[in-house]
Amino acid sequence: xxxxxxxxxxxxxxxxxxxxxxxxxxxxxxxxxxxxxxxxxxxxxxxxxxxxxxxxxxxxxxxxxxxxxxxxxxxxxxxxxxxxxxxxxxxxxxxxxxxxxxxxxxxxxxxxxxxxxxxxxxxxxxxxxxxxxxxxxxxxxx
Amino acid sequence: xxxxxxxxxxxxxxxxxxxxxxxxxxxxxxxxxxxxxxxxxxxxxxxxxxxxxxxxxxxxxxxxxxxxxxxxxxxxxxxxxxxxxxxxxxxxxxxxxxxxxxxxxxxxxxxxxxxxxxxxxxxxxxxxxxxxxxxxxxxxxxxxxxxxxxxxxxxxxxxxxxxxxxxxxxxxxxxxxxxxxxxxxxxxxxxxxxxxxxxxxxxxxxxxxxxxxxxxxxxxxxxxxxxxxxxxxxxxxxxxxxxxxxxxxxxxxxxxxxxxxxxxxxxxxxxxxxxxxxxxxxxxxxxxxxxxxxxxxxxxxxxxxxxxxxxxxxxxxxxxxxxxxxxxxxxxxxxxxxxxxxxxxxxxxxxxxxxxxxxxxxxxxxxxxxxxx
Amino acid sequence: xxxxxxxxxxxxxxxxxxxxxxxxxxxxxxxxxxxxxxxxxxxxxxxxxxxxxxxxxxxxxxxxxxxxxxxxxxxxxxxxxxxxxxxxxxxxxxxxxxxxxxxxxxxxxxxxxxxxxxxxxxxxxxxxxxxxxxxxxxxxxxxxxxxxxxxxxxxxxxxxxxxxxxxxxxxxxxxxxxxxxxxxxxxxxxxxxxxxxxxxxxxxxxxxxxxxxxxxxxxxxxxxxxxxxxxx
Numbered sequence: 001x002x003x004x005x006x007x008x009x010x011x012x013x014x015x016x017x018x019x020x021x022x023x024x025x026x027x028x029x030x031x032x033x034x035x036x037x038x039x040x041x042x043x044x045x046x047x048x049x050x051x052x053x054x055x056x057x058x059x060x061x062x063x064x065x066x067x068x069x070x071x072x073x074x075x076x077x078x079x080x081x082x083x084x085x086x087x088x089x090x091x092x093x094x095x096x097x098x099x100x101x102x103x104x105x106x107x108x109x110x111x112x113x114x115x116x117x118x119x120x121x122x123x124x125x126x127x128x129x130x131x132x133x134x135x136x137x138x139x140x141x142x
Numbered sequence: 143x144x145x146x147x148x149x150x151x152x153x154x155x156x157x158x159x160x161x162x163x164x165x166x167x168x169x170x171x172x173x174x175x176x177x178x179x180x181x182x183x184x185x186x187x188x189x190x191x192x193x194x195x196x197x198x199x200x201x202x203x204x205x206x207x208x209x210x211x212x213x214x215x216x217x218x219x220x221x222x223x224x225x226x227x228x229x230x231x232x233x234x235x236x237x238x239x240x241x242x243x244x245x246x247x248x249x250x251x252x253x254x255x256x257x258x259x260x261x262x263x264x265x266x267x268x269x270x271x272x273x274x275x276x277x278x279x280x281x282x283x284x285x286x287x288x289x290x291x292x293x294x295x296x297x298x299x300x301x302x303x304x305x306x307x308x309x310x311x312x313x314x315x316x317x318x319x320x321x322x323x324x325x326x327x328x329x330x331x332x333x334x335x336x337x338x339x340x341x342x343x344x345x346x347x348x349x350x351x352x353x354x355x356x357x358x359x360x361x362x363x364x365x366x367x368x369x370x371x372x373x374x375x376x377x378x379x380x381x382x383x384x385x386x387x388x389x390x391x392x393x394x395x396x397x398x399x400x401x402x403x404x405x406x407x408x409x410x411x412x413x414x415x416x417x418x419x420x421x422x423x424x425x426x427x428x429x430x431x432x433x434x435x436x437x438x439x440x441x442x443x444x445x446x447x448x449x450x451x452x453x454x455x456x457x458x459x460x461x462x463x464x465x466x467x468x469x470x471x472x473x474x475x476x477x478x479x480x481x482x483x484x485x486x487x488x489x490x491x492x493x494x495x496x497x498x499x500x501x502x503x504x505x506x507x508x509x510x511x512x513x514x515x
Numbered sequence: 516x517x518x519x520x521x522x523x524x525x526x527x528x529x530x531x532x533x534x535x536x537x538x539x540x541x542x543x544x545x546x547x548x549x550x551x552x553x554x555x556x557x558x559x560x561x562x563x564x565x566x567x568x569x570x571x572x573x574x575x576x577x578x579x580x581x582x583x584x585x586x587x588x589x590x591x592x593x594x595x596x597x598x599x600x601x602x603x604x605x606x607x608x609x610x611x612x613x614x615x616x617x618x619x620x621x622x623x624x625x626x627x628x629x630x631x632x633x634x635x636x637x638x639x640x641x642x643x644x645x646x647x648x649x650x651x652x653x654x655x656x657x658x659x660x661x662x663x664x665x666x667x668x669x670x671x672x673x674x675x676x677x678x679x680x681x682x683x684x685x686x687x688x689x690x691x692x693x694x695x696x697x698x699x700x701x702x703x704x705x706x707x708x709x710x711x712x713x714x715x716x717x718x719x720x721x722x723x724x725x726x727x728x729x730x731x732x733x734x735x736x737x738x739x740x741x742x743x744x745x746x747x
Binding site: 005006009010012013014041042043044045046047048049050051052053054055056057058059060061062063064065067069076078080081082083084096100121124125127128129130131132134135136137138 | 191192195196197198199200201224227228229230231232233234235236237238242243244245252257258259260261263290304305306311313314323325334335336337338348349350352353356357389390391393395396397398401402403404405406407408410414431432433435436437451455
């Protein structure tokens, strides 16, 4: 799970909102015992970066996020996303929980996430292709 | 600095607030949508996020609408909003080598691995007012989008299938060649100072200095960096590398702390300036560096920050740009505007006593003048 | 200065310009109207007119759209535009005693002839994000304006004598030099020389960049208030 889990944890933040909602709803239908223990709440994450002069980390500034915690029995799921977006945070928490526990329609979720991973990759390829059109060769005029 | 709070004027204050709204709306144009501002006032939004020290594009756009485009006021609104929110934690330290680049240039080297990528820039365009923009409609925009990026609009491929590469850093190349000042042997501060939680003391730790500049006001940073470039503490900077792009915001999972969760992507601008040579203890001269990093797409800010970072590292205080106390105290737009605005609040009592003193001093001077005649 | 020209990179430059446009419009939101910016981004428009040193609200608004709200870039565009236009006239010297006031306060005297007029100000308002602006509808705006404009008196605007003149009459202010007529310098036409004549200095400051002036003025403010505290 852990390698795959790592992979999903890096895809989830870009999964399409509609697809994420569908997946979460299918989970909640299959595992109705999932309960919210900390409802979606807006908060701050201080983002740290490493500078390149002395290689020191520093606090760049805060990012507005929404977080949510859900539980099934003793296990918890946590969702955190950019901006003020309670639905997304809740849905992420639900998916985090079932992917961790391996319960519910996990196979369907994994298949959907892999499809999303491919879509996101294509999006990045397209975006970069448009950026790469502006690659330039500077010539020194003599 | 006795100024008295306003009492009694409640009705006038309410009327003033209504006037603010009336001035914004009296023309009758369609009310600005937050999304319009967030999309099409992209650079103002980025600036406000940086100066407000809160990465929240929608809220920054909302603040800009509320402040009628006044970036300082909008940053103030964001900082005030930020102070009402709980802090969840700190991110995993970002390494800008992982950036998904949308722009990346070097003024120091012509050929850099990965190439020079202009990205969305006006740097080579004539600054002519484009009157066509007055008539630009959503139809025009969609027409442009369908031609510019047919693939992107329909989720198709564009032709090249290159996965966005990560670009090696110019400073890493220089460092590998031994041309750069050596790193201070990995002496990482145990605790990374956070100036929103503890006041800056001088000499400021490097982390405090960079944080203060990252949330500094663009115009103030620019003016002071420009003073250095013009010769008041000149460090002869060359832009080693400027890059703009997305870095991942990653945090440790709240309950399974060995797992890292990617929360989203944050747009940042990074500048590294290569500056004049210094000989180190071994008497071998090497280049020195200055570093700038800020939220959003804001090249003037990142470059100014890098120049000031290097100027402050000089250690002398001969020019304003070299004096870290002077720089760090004066670049914060919210503190500076707050202090400047306080002059507008009633100072009647203090001024009355100053006035009385002046009148007495005038009387004394006149009497003495008569006495000597 | 060993600058470099971009040769063979025309295609890249064209694409960079198209990327600028793409980044501005890719969100697919309703195209900003210049009138919206002019009216509802009033303070941004005012700032760039001052820094661009060109009083032209519509052009300033259009330039704000073009530069995606980057005030420094906008001022650059306005200055470039201004340099392409002929200057045909000089205005009669403005006298701010004739100003039609929308706001006028004094922090030194509580009671001033003409009174303290707060006008459109946020100075006494808590800085809270106003989430109701997310869905500000036209009908709601119309209702606000109708209410706002009812019951207005039709008083003539009173005279607003200048506070400094009151102080000056009492002999409490430094006197202007007897012969103020040093040549009126125009820094857009002749290079700045030091010591700068007063007219040059004021012109430079009037077209100065707001943030830069704020930072440097703040350094003065802070120091001077410390000095005064020491004296008192």
